[in-house]
Each structure stands twice: as C-alpha cells, then as structure tokens.
Amino acid sequence: MPLPPLTEATVRLGVSAADWRAAVRLSGDVLVASGSVSRGYPQRMVDVIEEFGAYVVIAPGLALAHARPGADVVENGLSLVTLESPVSFGHAHNDPVHVVIGIAVTTADVHVTGIADLANAFNDPDLVPALSAATDATTAIGLIESATARGAV
Secondary structure, three states, X not given: OOOOOOXXXXXXXXXXXXXXXXXXXXHHHHHHHHOOEOOOHXXXXXXXXXXXXXXHEEEXXXXXXXXXXXXXXXXXXXXXXXXXXXXXXXXXXXXXXXXXXXXXXXOHHHHHHHHHHHHHHOOXXXXXXXXXXXXXXXXXXXXXXXXXXXXXX
C-alpha cells in the first residue's frame, strides 16, 4: 500500500514552532490526529534525527520527518506542515526549514519507496517556496498533486 494522499485534515499551514523538534512533533501530531500512528510516534521521529542527524532535510527548506515502521504505526500516513517562521535542523546546506512532511509507514518497502518517490516530487525548486506561501490546504494539496503528476512519483 503506497503513501496516502494528503487531505485537508492532514495539512497545517503557517504554524509556529520554537525549534526543529517542535516542528517535527507538529508533523507527527497531525499523523496521530489522522489515526495513522499512536502517540509515541512523534517522539520517535525526533529520536531518529537526534541519532542520525539532519539527513531528513533533503532540499532547501524541506524536511521529510519519519521513523522506521513499528508497532506505533497503525497505517501509512502523510502530513504537511508549513512554518510561520523557519527553523534550523543543523543541515549544512538546506537550512532553514519552512516545510515539514511527516511520513509514517507500516513496512520497510513502503519506507524506502514512499520516501524516495515523495522526495522526487521536490526536484522542482519552486515547490517548497510555493508550499510555504500557500494560505489554504486545497492549494497546498494541489501543489503536491501537480508535482507528483509530472511523473516525479
């Protein structure tokens, strides 16, 4: 089962986060609210970055926050959070981050392919600024759908 599409319920725009941990937890909280994951998952997302570094910051201004499949993942999930003010993850080239995509997957295969496919959508350098400027969920979802429809995913 691939990653689900974004919905108005899984998009939060212009939110405030004190730091990268808060930004990641916000994207995870959306996954909790959607029923994709249980409450422990957002902290696991933070733990991954604390252990392995800011590799989740895959493009200028963009982080794909996730953790490995686990018992706290109920179903594959996807969230989108844009930040009122960008935060630094400590990435040498792609900080500061304006957009955090939260990902939860049930299997290792979906983990690898889902993240790779989603990352390909962000080959368009205009996508992150456009998402950051979006003022409603419908616009943000349309931007992601358009990027994926261009054959990136």
